[in-house]
Structure formats: structure tokens, C-alpha cells
Amino acid sequence: MKSLNGLGFLLFTAVTVANAQNDSTIIKSIFTHVLEKGSAYDNLKTLCTEVGHRLAGSKGNEKAVKWGEVYLRKIGGENVFLQSCMVPHWVRGEKEVLKTVGDKLPKSFSILALGNSVGTEANGITAEVIMFKSMDELKNASEATIKGKIVFMNVPFNQANISTGQSYGEGYPVRANGPSIAAKKGAIAYTMRSLSSIADDFPHTGALRYETGVTQIPACALGNVSADNLSSALANSKNLKLYFKQTCKMYEDVPSYNVMAEIRGSEKPNEVIVVGGHLDSWDVGQGAHDDGTGLVHAAQLIETMKALGIKPKRTIRVVFFNNEENGRAGGDAYTDLAKNSKEETCIAALESDGGGFTPRGFNIGTTMEKFDKMKAWEPLFKNYFANDFSFGGSGGVDIRDLKDLGAATIGFEGDGQRYFDLHHTANDTFDKVNKRELHLGAAAIASLVWLISEYGL
Ligand SMILES: [Zn+2]
Numbered sequence: 001m002k003s004l005n006g007l008g009f010l011l012f013t014a015v016t017v018a019n020a021q022n023d024s025t026i027i028k029s030i031f032t033h034v035l036e037k038g039s040a041y042d043n044l045k046t047l048c049t050e051v052g053h054r055l056a057g058s059k060g061n062e063k064a065v066k067w068g069e070v071y072l073r074k075i076g077g078e079n080v081f082l083q084s085c086m087v088p089h090w091v092r093g094e095k096e097v098l099k100t101v102g103d104k105l106p107k108s109f110s111i112l113a114l115g116n117s118v119g120t121e122a123n124g125i126t127a128e129v130i131m132f133k134s135m136d137e138l139k140n141a142s143e144a145t146i147k148g149k150i151v152f153m154n155v156p157f158n159q160a161n162i163s164t165g166q167s168y169g170e171g172y173p174v175r176a177n178g179p180s181i182a183a184k185k186g187a188i189a190y191t192m193r194s195l196s197s198i199a200d201d202f203p204h205t206g207a208l209r210y211e212t213g214v215t216q217i218p219a220c221a222l223g224n225v226s227a228d229n230l231s232s233a234l235a236n237s238k239n240l241k242l243y244f245k246q247t248c249k250m251y252e253d254v255p256s257y258n259v260m261a262e263i264r265g266s267e268k269p270n271e272v273i274v275v276g277g278h279l280d281s282w283d284v285g286q287g288a289h290d291d292g293t294g295l296v297h298a299a300q301l302i303e304t305m306k307a308l309g310i311k312p313k314r315t316i317r318v319v320f321f322n323n324e325e326n327g328r329a330g331g332d333a334y335t336d337l338a339k340n341s342k343e344e345t346c347i348a349a350l351e352s353d354g355g356g357f358t359p360r361g362f363n364i365g366t367t368m369e370k371f372d373k374m375k376a377w378e379p380l381f382k383n384y385f386a387n388d389f390s391f392g393g394s395g396g397v398d399i400r401d402l403k404d405l406g407a408a409t410i411g412f413e414g415d416g417q418r419y420f421d422l423h424h425t426a427n428d429t430f431d432k433v434n435k436r437e438l439h440l441g442a443a444a445i446a447s448l449v450w451l452i453s454e455y456g457l
Helices: 002-037 040-051 059-074 135-140 164-176 178-184 224-236 288-308 329-340 368-375 378-384 400-405 416-422 435-455
Strands: 078-091 097-101 111-113 125-132 150-153 189-193 219-222 241-245 249-263 268-278 314-321 345-351 359-365 388-391 408-414
Touching: 002 288, 002 378, 002 435, 040 059, 040 288, 040 435, 059 078, 059 249, 059 288, 059 314, 078 329, 125 135, 125 189, 125 224, 135 150, 135 178, 150 178, 164 178, 164 416, 178 189, 189 224, 189 241, 219 224, 249 288, 249 329, 268 288, 268 329, 268 435, 288 314, 288 416, 288 435, 314 329, 314 435, 329 400, 345 400, 345 435, 359 378, 359 435, 368 388, 368 408, 368 435, 378 388, 378 435, 400 408, 408 416, 408 435
Parallel strands: 125 150, 150 189, 189 219, 268 314, 268 345, 345 408, 359 388
Antiparallel strands: 078 249, 097 241, 111 219, 125 241, 249 314, 359 408
């Protein structure tokens, strides 16, 4: 018995080593193909320059749906499918104005309305401004000090965190919840320093969420240089007044679509791995890193497998989710579809929504048992410096609820140090994307998804 066990162990080890060698050869071929022949960068260029920004509900978004459909067909996607969903239709309107009044040296500030914000009165509003340096300061302030004023949230981005995503998360409530907190205390408008690590003057937009039943006040973000300038103006002038005008408006929801395509699994087609990014962007810039890069990361997978003749055992479905930025209608629609499917099981979902930067690894939300299985693949990614597999995380806004179906939710992790310099700004344009970094990320994603399709979870 003892010697048999020993033989069994040796055989098991030999098979494991052979598998690992085979896996590493396939992964090498994936990286080589994407780096030498991948089309992700060229397709991103088309999206950025011919479609441009594409907020849900806009003409650009309609063009992006068509772009996605044509693209996925062109690279050999099977069962190309448009899944309808209703999306919000928010329009920014005229260029926003925020400036000091009654000053000897009037100052103008660089601003963008926050997404989903109401406009000001047609002729704009003029009021005193009151500054807070944290959410706690705002929450603890008395109504008497805020009533009738414009609130200015001058909350710095936490530069001490190594993960910029963590700092963004810490600052997120300032944008999402702050306007309603200020409105409950009688503020008539809301301004904030951008959620950004960089000292330039591009304002960063992004969604706010009005609380039900609370007065909706107009809200905007200032570029960080403008925020410094407003702070100095306040230091020099008590009772400083601002003039603020924006004409943004929310209209009725309109129909739009998720765009998807797949490669059917050769052995277990009913086990599905979802891979995606979001099709919409904010309505400034070109939505290059947020999230054009996520779309081409995902689509490159289909192109690569077709080119290399790799037939995945399980079905791989690429999904371009719509309306991630201001409501997640597409993510909700896809989650409903997956939940109602009787034939299919979603075993894993991966989203790339952190920019097209050099890959570092993946965050993985699943059971410890499944995580351990994936963690054992980490050495295969070492040569590509993408071998940081960390436990936990939601994977991404669009896919996070697929975990309720038992799917592992996986987030692509790139080097995010510069992501929040560009995020939600007019500066998020194609020229900020590096082809090699983008393609390394696409290859890392394709490799992980291939392993899942081969071995299951
Ligand atoms: Zn995004």
C-alpha cells in the first residue's frame, strides 16, 4: 500500500507538472499574440476618436452601441446580442460658471456639474460661500451657519494611501451624498474639490445621488487648482460671495443596450464566464481609460482565442455593460438575465474598470476554497508581473451582484497611480493610453479567463 501510494503521488505530481508546463506554454502564446498582433489599441482609437464620449442616453452612447456590435462581429464573436435596458438621460447644457462677485479681483473657477445634478435658476444664483474640510465638519455644522449659502467642500484626496482606489472610495461620499446632507441644512448649492490626486485644473465630474424627499440643489466639482484659489479667496475675504450658473437637466429615461458576444464552450457550454467593461462614459473627454480600455481588454480575448485556435471548454461571454456611470441599468439588466436563466450557471465574472495600465494582478471575491484554486495559478503570471491575486473585493460595479449566483467576482488590477488624475475629466483621452501596457493587461485577462474555462471553479 505504501509503495502504491507513493506511485500515485508521483503520478499525480507528474500530471500536475505537465499541466503547469502546458498552461505556461499557452499563456506565453497568449501574451505573444496580444503583444505582437493584438488589435485592442487600434479599436480603442476608433472608439475614442470616432465615437468619443458616450454618456448613457446621449447620441454618443447610441453610436457606441453600434461600434460595439460591429467590433464584436468583426473579431469573430459568436451570438452577438444586444440586451435592452432603460437608461437615464441627463444633459449638461451650457458651460458652467462659478466666479467670485464683488471682489476687487474677481476670480473664475474651472468647474463641471456633477452628474445627475439639477441646474441653477435660469439666471444663476449669487450667495455667500461656506467652506468645510471634511464630511464630519459638514455633518456637525449648524443649520444657522449653512442656511441660504453655497457649501464648498474642500476635502483633500488622501495622498498617503498607496491604493488610489482606496482614497477615491474614502472621498466618494463627498460627491455622492454631500449635496443632500448640505441641502437638509438649508444650503442652496454645493461645490466640491475634485476627487483627484493631481494638482491640475481639470474638474472631475461623476454621479451624485439625491436622497428621496430632500430638496435637490445644484452641485459641481472644481478643478484642484481652482479649489486652492477659492480657498485662498475665502482666507482673504470674509463673507465672500459666489455667482454660480449651470443649466444641466434630467430628462425621461430612454432605451439603450448592453452589447455582448461569446465563444461557446466545447465541453461545458452552460457554465459561463462573463468578461466585461462598461460602454458608457462621462460626457467630457473620450472615456479612454474609463472605460474604453476595459472594453478592448475584454474583446481582445475573443480575438486571441480565435487566432490561436484555442477552444475554451466553458462559455466565455464578453459583455459591454451600459450606464455604469449614472445608475448601472446595464449591470442590473444583465444580473436579472443571469438570475433568470434556467440553463446556465455563471461561474465567474471579471470586470476591467480601473484603466488600461500595466497589469499587477486580480482581486477575487469568492469562497476561500475557490480562491485557493485560483491562487495556485499565481506563479503562471509571475513572468508578466501580474501575479498579485488578492482575496476579496466586489470585482466591479456591473458584476458585483453575480456573486449571489455563486460566481467568483474578479476585478482586473492595473497600476492605478495615474488613474484618478484622468478619471471623469476632459483629459481622459486616447493619447493617455500606452499600447504596450494596454496589451499586457488584455493578455493577463485572457490568460486567467482561459484557465477558468479549462479547469472550472
Ligand atoms: Zn468606469
